[in-house]
Each structure stands twice: as C-alpha cells, then as structure tokens.
Amino acid sequence: MGNKPSASQVVFPPAVPGKSRLCVSGFSLSTHAGRAQQIASLIARTYPNAWDSWFFFSSSAQFRGPEQGLLPRIQAAMPADHPLRAHRTSPFCWVELTEPAEGTYQMPARPDCHILPLGGRDRLCEYVLRTFPADDARNAPIREAARNPTLGDAWVDETPGTVQAH
Secondary structure (H helix, E strand, C coil), X not given: CCCCCCHHHCCCCCCXXXXXXXXXXXXXXXXXXXXXXXXXXXXXHHXXXXXXXXXXXXXXXXXXXXXXXXXXXXXXXXXXXXXXXXCCCCCEEEEEECXXXXXXXXXXXXXXXXXXXXXXXXXHHHHHHHHCCCCCHHHHHHHHHCCCCCHHHHEXXXXXXXXXXX
C-alpha cells in the first residue's frame, strides 16, 4: 500500500469503446464499499465484453477531502445543484460510458468519458436491480449480491479492478 498514489495523482484509465465501467471509490475499511466492490466485480466477471470495473479505496481525506480527495473530482462533473454533490459517505459509485446518455455528465479533461453518478452502495444496488433483469439466469448471483452487506464485506480488496486486464 506504500506505493499507492494520492487521490489527486490518480489517473483514470481510458474508456473502452462499447464497454460500460462500474466505478467504486471509498474508505479502505467500509462494509458498504466492500459490498459495492463485490457487486461491481461480479458484474465485470459475468459480462466481461460489456462491463469493466475500477476501484479506488483510501483514507477519508484521500476519498473526500476538499483539497486532495477523489470524490470532489468526480462531483466536479455534476451540475452545482445536483443532489449527489452533497454526498460524503463511503462509497461513491458511478458508471462510466463512452457515449452521452440520459443523466450522464462529461468528466472534466476526459472527452471520452460520461459519468452516470449513482451515489452510495444502496443506489448501486437499486441500479443493478433495474439493469440486470431477474429472468436472465446469469443475473441471479448479481441480484443476490445486491442485498444488505454483511460484516465480512468490510474488508475491501484494494486492487484497481478489471480495467488492468486490458
């Protein structure tokens, strides 16, 4: 963990055309961040040609600090009156798309990236249940994971997600 970049040094990986990317950022020790990471990883493993994942977990200051935090960098893409500009809890989840879509905002300095801000783990779960239908058997484990977190979810794997595999 000593070589981990600060949030202000994080370079977002380039978008992969035709793939959506589930992103999760939060505290290194967080039940909700751990569950969100598990859900995003499961989706990326189940649908490797359509979904990617990216994670950044760190201290409170690295996550949400006004000077160096990753969360303010993400929130900068949203309009000033967007309710998720006030989000401060761990995790913060969003979807990255290569094309604009309803509810997305272009990331500053990333013309290839449009984000759909979701909010916390609870909103990620709502998004998952809307996006991955119950009538597709592949989605059963994904939908099952979109339930309340357990104590075992508190420890997150700090790897950056499947994005490194490309």
